[in-house]
Amino acid sequence: MNKKIFALTTAFGFAACGSAWAAWPDDKPIEVVVGFAPGGGTDVMARKLLPFVERALGGKAKFVVLNKPGAGGEIAFASVARAAPDAYAIGVVNVPGYNLLPMTRKTQYTTDEIRLVARVVEDPNVMVVPADGRFSNLPDVVAALRSKPGSVTFGHNGAGTNGHLAIRMLAAAAKVEPNEISYRGTAAQRTDLLGGHLDVGMVTLSEIPELHGTNKGPLRVIAILSKKRFPALPGVPTAEEAGFSVTTTAERGFAVPKGVPDGIVKKLEAGIADGLRNPEYLGGSPGDEPVIAFLPGAEWQKHLDDMSAALRPYAEQMRADERK
Known part of the structure; x- marks a missing residue:
């Protein structure tokens, strides 16, 4: 009897999760954390592009940008790492700071806690x-x-x-x-x-x-x-x-907490790609158009892994400076 109850409870849990995931992104707004103050390149890029990603996702998709400046982006990156893995809190990642900061000091996040979704620009x-x-x-x-x-x-x-x-x-x-x-x-x-x-x-x-x-x-x-x-x-x-x-x-793109399901990540990645191709977005973003450089999350992660090796000497110098 206990086994049956456990099986039914487990099945119900998976069904509930599946239902919640299937509803994304229509059932509530998605918070997008930006690690720098309003008016900078990261903030402007996100605010200009996201309405077109909303269109690409369709339905009731709605993004709300939240600025959390400070510590070279660390506060925002940590916020993404600690968020629930449901993709209702995502973030803009700024490279090389994102992968360089943990190499220079103990940070409030690690890159292992975050999953890259898509690179947008190389600036x-x-x-x-x-x-x-x-x-x-x-x-x-x-x-x-x-x-x-x-x-x-x-x-x-x-x-x-x-x-x-x-x-x-x-x-x-x-x-x-x-x-x-x-x-x-x-x-x-x-x-x-x-x-x-x-x-x-x-x-x-x-x-x-x-x-x-x-x-x-x-x-x-x-x-x-x-x-x-x-x-x-x-x-x-x-x-x-x-x-x-x-x-x-400077590379900028979007990321989610590590545990976000593959299906949601792929849906968000495709929405970002479609938004970047929208002629209305391209015509209205003369500052971003020359530097658009889309990469899917997996490819971007490989690129960052290679970059981190090249950054190591600079990270060591920064650590030495901190000790002075």
């Missing part, structure tokens, strides 16, 4: 300066730092983020010591650049769409840290052209 770093500032090109910045170490302030969005790593890589290549300033998001960097309180902002291509095509206004891009020039900024040289072989990008 090269760019160096932005005030148009009326003292620098007009990358060699000028390097010359100033060689003359007086620490005399040039470089902004980034937190320890372990792509901007922070880009500054470290450039410093190593040029053999200079910049003055690193940590911000909670790109919007704050922009404010200090415009106010003359920051010399160089290390942001990404998609975060300065107002400069695409013209590179004119109160801000100016002086170098792009990619292998080749981008059509969006054809007059801007690469760092390598300026004499410094440094290539860094």
Whole structure:
């Protein structure tokens, strides 16, 4: 008798779970955690793309973006790792910070607790300066730092983020010591650049769409840290052209807690892919279109595994810096 009750209870439990999973995403809103302040590249990308993912999923799908800035994205990543595995709490993952941070210190999450769903963009770093500032090109910045170490302030969005790593890589290549300033998001960097309180902002291509095509206004891009020039900024040289072989990008995509069922992950992955192909999204997102680089979650995970090996020397240096 007990065995029958157990069998019936187990079957009921599986049926209930299956019913809940089948209802996704129609029965309640899906919280999307962004690890940076409103107005930055990650936040803007998510808010522009998600309405088109809703359409692709159909039914009553509804995403609600929640900003949890701080610790270079760690707070948001930890929130995803601790969420229930039902895909009603997902997150935007920022690479390399996501896989670099646990290599530099004990974090509130591990990458083993999170499952990647899809990469959306691969966004090269760019160096932005005030148009009326003292620098007009990358060699000028390097010359100033060689003359007086620490005399040039470089902004980034937190320890372990792509901007922070880009500054470290450039410093190593040029053999200079910049003055690193940590911000909670790109919007704050922009404010200090415009106010003359920051010399160089290390942001990404998609975060300065107002400069695409013209590179004119109160801000100016002086170098792009990619292998080749981008059509969006054809007059801007690469760092390598300026004499410094440094290539860094920010990758952004979506992730869920590890235990989310395969069927839901595949459904979300397909919805993201469809959203990215929507002509209306492409036409309305000039900042993102040049850097769209979709990858399914499994392929993205393999790419990150290979990347982590290359990041290890920088992670060791960051750990050494923390001990000083």
